[in-house]
Amino acid sequence: MSRYPPIPPSSLTMEQHHAYDEASEICSGVFGHKFLYKDEDGAFIGPFAPLLHTPSLVDPFFKLVVELGKLPGLPAPAREIAILATGTRFKSKYELYAHERVATSTSLAAAQIESIKSGKKPFGDDALDEQGEVAFDVAIELSHKHGPMTDANWKRAEQAFGKEGTAALIQYVGVYAYTCVLLNGVDAPVPEGESY
Known part of the structure; x- marks a missing residue:
């Protein structure tokens, strides 16, 4: 179990929920179904779970990932x-x-x-x-x-x-x-x- 366990969507704060929605859209477009990045409850796992504990970093992180893919x-x-x-x-x-x-x-x-x-x-x-x-x-x-x-x-x-x-x-x-x-x-x- 991660030291920052996945947060079910129903337990997200408003700021986390905004970050979750944005990250969900980007993950779907960038990674598709190549690997699991959410658990069965729809909570983010992997690096995305701890990012939701610092929701102000979600947008910059995903902007970097998206721009990296364009290089x-x-x-x-x-x-x-x-x-x-x-x-x-x-x-x-x-x-x-x-x-x-x-x-x-x-x-x-x-x-x-x-x-x-x-x-x-x-x-x-x-x-x-x-x-x-x-x-x-x-x-x-x-x-x-x-x-x-x-x-x-x-x-x-x-x-x-x-x-x-x-x-x-x-x-x-x-x-x-x-x-x-x-x-x-x-x-x-x-x-x-x-x-x-």
Whole structure:
């Protein structure tokens, strides 16, 4: 059970209810039915449950998520590789659960996703393409070490994605590092009956 348990819609304050309605609309449009973000009572779970305890942050959080999705230059498989690689650094159960399901809607194979979730870059027959390898390496470096990204990875990212795509990659790692910290701080579980 999360340290900030899901709040049933009937128990929300007026401010929380406004945030809930806005978040529901955005989640439906951005995530669809790829993973569970509400429980059987309609209460938000995952990172969205603790956000409702700070309702003034719901709007900025979702604006960031929506705008992040509009950034050019980073293909969906590379984006999901970066998100999953970041999740492995923080061992964030819910993040890995949710984005494993999102990643399956891209061109990534199940074996590649499993390898990334375990913190290992896929190799051999399951090796990633060049963009995937760069996304993995950059996400692992940024989420694991202190200090600036190496020039080598910067140049690889610029070559693979251009300046815009590299900026998007860095933003994704940063936003999902924040999301993982939020999830781990509240000990957000994987939905009942689901695995990660």
